[in-house]
Amino acid sequence: MQQRRSLTGRPSGTDGSDFSYRMTVDSRYQKVAQGRSQLQTSISIQAVVQLIRAVCLALSISKGNVPSPLAMSSLATAFLSIIVGELGRRRSRVNFLRFYIVAAAAVILLSIACLVKGDLKLEDILNVHVKVRKFEFLEATSVLLGLLVQVFTVKTTVSLISNMSPPKRTS
Template sequence: MQQRKAGRPSGTDGSDFSYRMVVDSRYTKVAKGKSRLKALIFIQGIFQLIELLYVVLPISKGKDPNILAVSSSVIGLISLLIGELGRRRSRAGFLRFYLAVSTITVLLSIFCAVSSSSTLETG
C-alpha cells in the first residue's frame, strides 16, 4: 500500500489559496440581508412591546380594552415570531407571511393611534 505524504495536496503549488478563500457574492448578500432583517425585527419587537404597554395601561386603570389594539398587538407579536423563524431557517414562505401580517399590524396600530388621539382631543 502506498502512504500519502503529509503537506499540501498533490497538484497544487500553494498559490491557489486566494481562489479557495473567495466567498461568492450571493452568499455575502444573503448574510448581509439576514443581519439587516434581524435588526429590523428587533426594532419592530421593541415597538410592539411599547404598543402592548399602551394597551395594558388603560386596562389596569379599569377602562374597557380596545379590542382592535389588543388584537393588533397579539397578531404583531405572532408575526414577529414567524418572521424570526423565517429568517433563521431561510424560509421564504414564512418571510412572506411575516411581511403581509406585519404590514396589516402596522396599519391597524396607526389606525388605533389616530382614533385614540382624536377621542382624547374631543374628550
C-alpha cells in the same frame, strides 16, 4: 501528500500566486447573511416597541379604560408576525418570511387605523398648557416608531427573500 503537510506552513510547489483559483463565496450568499443580520436587529427593535405598546395597553386597562379592539388585534398580529419572522429568519424559510411580510402589512394598516381612531390630537401635543395624557402620547409615539420599523423590516425581508431564492435561468 508531502505538499499538504501543515507543519511547513505553505505547501511546497506554490509561491502564493494561486489565490485566483481558490473558491470564493458568491455575493448572493454574503447578501443573505447581511440581510439575516439586519432582519434580526429590526425584529428585535420591533419586539421592544410592541412590548412598550403592550405595557401601555395593560396600564390603560388597569386604570379602568376599555381597550380598543383595533389596538388589541394590532398587538396580537404584531406578536404573531414577530414569531413567524424570527422562525423564517433562523431557518431561512421563504414561505415564513412571505407570511411575515403579509402580517407586517396587516400590522401597519391596523396601527394606522388605531392612530386615526384615537382621540389624541396634534393640538393637544403642541399646546403646553393642556395636560397631555401620558399613556396615549406614549402609545401614539410607539405606534409611529413601530410603523417606521415595520416599513424598514418589510424592505429588508423583501431583499432577503430575493437573495435567498435561486436565480432564474434563462433558456
